[in-house]
Amino acid sequence: MSFLNAEWRKLILANYKVSAETLQPYVPYGTELDEWNGNSYVSLVGFMFLNTKVKGMKIPFHVNFEEVNLRFYVKRKDELGNWKRGVVFIKEIVPKAAISFIANTVYKENYQTLPMKHSWFEDEQSLNVVYEWKLNEKWHKFGVNALRTPLSFEPGSEAEFITEHYWGYAHASDDKTNEYEVKHPKWDVYPIEHFTIDVDFGSVYGLQFEFLNSVEPDSVMLAEGSEISVEPSDQISLHQD
Numbered sequence: 001m002s003f004l005n006a007e008w009r010k011l012i013l014a015n016y017k018v019s020a021e022t023l024q025p026y027v028p029y030g031t032e033l034d035e036w037n038g039n040s041y042v043s044l045v046g047f048m049f050l051n052t053k054v055k056g057m058k059i060p061f062h063v064n065f066e067e068v069n070l071r072f073y074v075k076r077k078d079e080l081g082n083w084k085r086g087v088v089f090i091k092e093i094v095p096k097a098a099i100s101f102i103a104n105t106v107y108k109e110n111y112q113t114l115p116m117k118h119s120w121f122e123d124e125q126s127l128n129v130v131y132e133w134k135l136n137e138k139w140h141k142f143g144v145n146a147l148r149t150p151l152s153f154e155p156g157s158e159a160e161f162i163t164e165h166y167w168g169y170a171h172a173s174d175d176k177t178n179e180y181e182v183k184h185p186k187w188d189v190y191p192i193e194h195f196t197i198d199v200d201f202g203s204v205y206g207l208q209f210e211f212l213n214s215v216e217p218d219s220v221m222l223a224e225g226s227e228i229s230v231e232p233s234d235q236i237s238l239h240q241d
Helices: 020-026 097-106 158-163 201-205 207-214
Strands: 004-018 040-054 065-077 083-094 111-113 116-122 126-135 138-147 167-173 176-183 192-198 219-230 234-237
Touching (some): 040 158
Parallel strands (some): 083 111
Antiparallel strands (some): 004 040, 126 138, 138 192
């Protein structure tokens, strides 16, 4: 049985090129940075969890909620010589304390519970999607205006690189990493017209990422999303190699 089933919907992804040196301290044991066209990326991602079930059960008041995270991309060669492409989260923000407790305990992720809100508005021509969270008396805001017609991305494109990572990796210790699979189909993306990023990256994610306050993202995407499942975690260990 999957550990978690849900829908991830209306995912905004703002993608920034960053130096490998910035990310290297966060790379878990057994993985290495995954690059696109020779560049490492971090992505600010906001989306909705809908119809959430943990081990087949809906937890009251924890079925529909926002999440915003900052993530980067890694890969790992398994015992059969196959590459697994995954993500590592710098921090994940949700409005529900129980979600943070479960994720931090079971998967050793770095979840934080904060007040959050979102708005979705659409008309005949466009979609408007906004996610907000409150920290240090400031409402941080991340939103897009996009055309309503979704498009499939091209093989080998940046959109494929950003969205086609199906594993999660989390640091457990210097010689142990938690690994879990996230299953979902390929996502369509909407053409972006405008975006807004009013985020103090330094206060939210640490001084190492404060420089993102003064740079524009290399790309911004809005993906429709889909039903997803998160499978039970496994552990990569120095002692099992």
